[in-house]
Amino acid sequence: MPAALEVRGLTKDYRSPVKEPGLWGGVKSLFDRRYKDTRAVDGVTFDIAEGELVGFLGANGAGKTTTLKMLSGLLTPTAGTATVLGRVPWRREAAFQKMISLVMGQRSQLWWEIPAYETFRLNQAIYGLPDAVFKDQLEELTDLLDLGEHLTVPVKKLSLGQRMRAELAAALLHRPRLLLLDEPTIGLDVVMQKKVREFVKAYNRRHGATVMLTSHNMTDVTELCRRVIVIERGRLLYDGPLDRLVARYADHKIVRARFTARVDPADLAELGTVTACDGESAVLQVPRGRVALAAAALLRSYPVADLDVEEVDIDDVVRGLFSRPPA
Amino acid sequence: MRARARKYGRIWLRTASMAVQAQLTYRLGSLGFLLGKMIRLVFFFAFVIAIFNHVQTVAGYSLAETALFFLTFNLVDMAAQILFRGVYGARRTVTEGDFDFYLIQPCSPLFRMVCSTVDFLDLVTIVPVLVMVGMVFARLPPLGLGRYLAYGALTVNAVVLVFAVHVLVAALAVRTQEMENAIWIYRDVMFMGKFPVDVYARPVRWALTFALPIAVMTTFPAKALLGILSPAWAAYSVALAAAAVALSLRFWRGSVALYTSSSS
């Protein structure tokens, strides 16, 4: 399959003015401004094939959003090259812009006071979509995203989940071949998260679109992506199948328990690694294969009021990856 | 070329209609703003008329001529407010991230920043101004068609010059992500254009002709109609507007380049 993205040594420095304190410092900075460079992305290289669905992981401030902004043409890199669908993104050619879309979970392109449908019509004009194509695509998206009557209600009256789905529809009307998603499920409840995930999967399948997605939500990544790219402090740390990453670095699950009577942390140690325990509640790291056994043992032998089993936070996985000894 | 013009025309109409819909959801607010603008217009017009109950001329101009200056100012100012409304929210557009969407969509970000959110409600205020201009025309002695054409052309030229100022303000917003006040200072200084430039002392007049060319925006078109503007000054107006647009567009491109190379 041809490569949709070819990224070579992509690097981005942010430059911020250094201001000396006080009035004089302010005046001085007007004439003699000093800058400090911060490297946000540092020589990142990878390829993504057309139609792939790739998770892009890293802690906050690792450089994920900056990379997505460069790949969408919003930012010009300091060094390195990228070819996205055969073009250089930061030239911002119309032909390129018609093939991509960027969705940011915390930003909205929908007009707040009026129905989302109006923004759709605006995008129809901006992307130059013929009426028939627009109608087709709108029908499909309305159906897939279960939008229906939400399109005729002012955006400010929509729930966060409804708004996010409308946001996705607005971004996909022109049927982009590359979809860059930055935290698409942030702030959504579990049901909505699932809906968004199912939609992304369906869109990827139906149109063979390439998708690159960042998320703090492990489920987003585990359910959608077979391949992940991990960056930390701007550098590429891991690029490969997700199952290897999770198997290796998230080989355990988190078990939380609340007790009706005091429990000695030392007794719990046999079930897994105790990461927190104040006598009335405890948090354990339990190897994947033994989660069921440990839960059963807890319920059997301890005065358990409440029990919860969770996936490891993606940040923890990434942190685990980061603290890995050099090969 | 034609396809491009059609596309931008379509986008402009869409955003204009969306802006009207959005404004209609703020009925009380919009009504207040509209009423406020009408009050300003009516009071000032009443003031000019009332003045002429007591004097024959101001700075050598009759009532109709003074009214013409004042109305030309309003025409240019309101046209700019209707067409370039988006600049008033430029800083917000940048800090809230809307500008990022402008940059990745196949449509000129400058066009969307300056010309979108057309304020059609302001049309309600420009209609009385047009009517009043018609009344003033009727009270002036009949003038040749050439004069009217010159007036029209220089008024359009003035709007072009105001466009350049708005591009500058938008560019400043992109560059600094502050400068919310820049547009308001422009509006306050524009106040000086309510009167013909001849009322000002010589140094102020020079400043208003060359440094902050408010005279070119408001006084020159009216003078052309009255036949007291030399062709040289008319040529200067057009050259100034062209240069201002070229420079402001350059500044805009520089600001966008800076934004995309340094924003975080």
Add this chain to the structure above:
Amino acid sequence: MKKYLVAYSIALQETLQRRSTLLMDRVGGFAVVLSLYSFWSALLGDKPSFLGYTRAEMMSYVLLINVLRAFVFTGRGWQTVSEISSGRISSYLVRPLSYHGYSLALDLAQKTVHVVSSFVEVAVLAWFVRGGVFLPRDPAAWLLFALSAALASLLFFFMEFMVSSLAFWTSESGGPLFCFDLFLQFAAGAFFPLDVLPAAVRRLLSATPFPYMVYVPVRVLLEKVSHAEAARLIAVEAAWLAAFALAAVALWRRGVRSYAAEGG
């Protein structure tokens, strides 16, 4: 009392800190005064007087407009509106603090800076005024002016508070506030002396509190009214102030109640 002093001093520092906003406000106000000054100067030409104002008196009127704009018309209406509609108001309501007192303290801080700045501007302009400006010799005129201006400032404060209180009921009170501000400035005589207007309009206005905010204090200082008449006008002004203060507080209370009833 002490907490309001602290609020005043913090707000004073803050106003001084935001230099660019302050500068822009002042430049804008200066442009308006410069235009009005130039206009009247041109209108008076070589005439000894106009509408009963000598040249020196008219120049004084224009310069006083700048001072009174700074002293009377710098309110906090927009902040109040935004604090109410964003819900930040709650954090004041739960504190042992009168929002009116707090707001007045901040307002005074703002006024201090603007008035000082306006004095400097006016002094500079007065330097250039051909034929000088009029200043009364009688200390009683100064005293009566100060009293009348202080009452005017408070009157504006409570009036604006009333209009801002609308924000408790509607999220769009910005429109009415804009409209109110503009109307007030005209009706108060902050653009031109009300003597310009037809007698009928003037009579109508004199039955409202508006002329007391600029027109009346200026007339008092220019010794256009006798001491006895000045005292009567100030008494009427005080009555208006009492009425508006009571109404503003009552409206505010109702607003807070309806706000609390809706759960904020």
